[in-house]
Amino acid sequence: MNAATRAAAPHEGAAPRPAAAGAQRRTTRLRSLLEGPDLDFLMEAHSGLSARIVEEAGFPAVWASGLTLSAQSGVRDNNELSWTQVLDQVEFMADASGLPVLLDGDTGYGDFNNARRLVRKLEQRGAAGVCLEDKTFPKTNSFINSLAQPLADVDEFSGKLKAVKDSQLDPDFCLVARVEALIAGWGLGEALRRAEAYRLSGADAILIHSRERHAGEILAFAREWAGRSPLVIVPTTYAAGTPTDTFRAAGVSVAIWANHMLRAATRAMQETARAVRAEETPAGLGTAVVPVAELFRLQDAEELSRAERRYLPARRAAPDAVVLGAGDTEPAAEEAGESALTSVLGAQGVRRIVQATQARGAAGELHALQAALADVGDDVVVSRAGLRLRGYLLRELLDTEGAVAVAVDPGSGARGDCRCSAPDAPGPERQDVRLRHVAEPAGPAAPAAHGRWLGILRARGEGAHALRAVLRDLTGRRAARPYVLPDLLNALIARGCQIQVLYVHGHWADTSYHPAGAPAVGEGAMSGPSHTYGTTRGRLSPLG
Template sequence: MTLHIDQESAPATSRLRALLHAGAPIPVIDAYDALSARIVESAGYRAIWASGLGISASFGLRDNNEASWTQILDSLELMAEATSVPILVDGDSGFGNFNNVRRFVKKIGQRGLAGVCIEDKAFPKANSFAERTHELCPAGEFCGKIRAAKDSQPDDDFVVVARTEALIAGHGLDAALARAEAYRHAGADAILVHSKATTAEEVAAFAARWGGRAPLVVVPTTYADTPADTFQRMGVSLVIWANFTLRAAIQGIENACAAQQANGGAPEPGDARYAPLKRVFELTDEQELRAAEQHYMPAAEDGPAPARLRAAGS
């Protein structure tokens, strides 16, 4: 089934759902704050992954539910305000039980987020690539979280993605398929099968046996060199690049700082490592403020204009 949606005027929920059913793998990249989300949108991506790892790291915290869900919510609200493309939220394991899930879904729905992905790890979750034992939530309990999310969604097009970590936890392909099928019956709109294998063979085996029962989502962090046509053959709907802007930002800042230190603490003139200030002003929509001032501030002949308040931190 292919859904045809007006990508300009349709609600974010409808646009994300249409991408799930586009009939070809759609690349989705991460953002971790409002500025990175705006950069991703300006690069032409049709959807954004609001990365739990990225948002936690932006607070200087581990991806271990150390940030409260209200702190996460504040970041998500700014990201949604800064962009127009649909945002799929990394909802970790739901920040608790079914009641936490329904509260979280209700709140992100109020803020215009298009969907949420919840994973079947026990709370508090650990990052899938952390060197530790990964404990899964009982499948029946997780099905209750899925139902709670669907019952709390803002509209019928809101997307709930159920993410199984069975392969990450070492439970094998049969367990991953059994959990995915249970989650589909519980109402999940799509299944994300996660793997830390270095090739796509594990997720390809899952996809072959899954047989398109519901849209399939993958996160090829450890098998990033997989050709795009492989995902097409697998019948994947979304390919989420879940932590790449975060890692690019870290590497870019470290490289810039190292270069300045090597140059006596000052940047080289014309160094291409640094975006021009003009680009910063573009990303923060300075031009809109100039236009608004012309519209709302009195002209000189109308008398003295009220003093402009100095912005905090300027």
């Protein structure tokens, strides 16, 4: 790694940062790397995550390996991975790191026309360069039956290189021509002849490849090549027996470690899978696996948190809830509805749920509510225990802006109990409707009902303060009958409180006790576009 690269390398554990304004383009950085005076190194990556790890290790660029891209997808290195699937992975790498990405583009996925389209798409996806090899399509990995692999015609491949250079829009986009003559056993002379033809056709660098266990033929090629253009090597088979300084002395520009990231990951995955299978627990893995927090860091989860704080409206604190049970209901039905309701409340972020169940013969449900409100804050949902509803209905109620809001279903027809400032109207926009009256127990039928109240309300801020004040007033009165929730809503309206109405359409039911012959409504009542409604504890008189 040269001095400039070392200075630019991020410190260990640092999340990648976007390039600063005026920073060199990645294509320019790759070109400078190839044309620089010092030997430098590219490390293989096969995903966005591995590209980020390569960057954090301090490498100056990424080699998007055809072998490892195929292998991590579970397919062979025979162009079984389509070129558009390769493009997707290259884009993930370019997005996940700030490094230049040099794609191992095999043969260009076809003739000159396929190759020039590939280059245009690579530029759009953020790649800095492509390496094309002079074999026929579909290719075979260089280390599989290498002597039997046919090579492309020199003139045809040279035309492909010219087409690529004519098609690129960024003048610094790099084209590396990979010479496979040594792999195929065609000798040093043929390798040099091909390399020179490719240089003259516009290749920005030559990659000379070898399957030997020693570097002899690579060093011989380097001597004869004599620096005519940047020279790239892939010392997969001969690195172990050749000191890196030997490549430096030979004038090699870039050495690519072409598959080591996936090979290391494969060994780790094999050992982990075997250990967990044998022990029937991952408890013994210890430091062999990273903490989940490390994955979150590599994904840059903190950046999303910062962006949410910057771009999203401030979130309100989670509301509390009071679930009112009554003493004159069947316990089994009450408990079933209460359990379903508390599950929905919890799923929608309600932080504290207070169960307020009065004993039989007690003064009324408002006394139970008043006692429960002492344990909750100024943002509260109040519901009868028998209510069951879909989560999205509760979410919509929580999203209303009114100080007090109720949910009303206009589809209840003759059994409606609410009069509102306006009827429900079709359309995607939420209506600005206010509650005018809820039918009182044993009261006269009110004309022109606009729907049925579900038995749930939400009060926040000043609305919660008004709710407590009205409760104190009502529970302090002497009355011929116990006051219930509709009395509370009507008293709030009488005091000038504007109660917002959220019109909903089905997907709720009341599982409270019903008169003989009227069974409680079950889960099926919420499963379709229409449903059957139960009575609200037999206390409210339906409006005709």
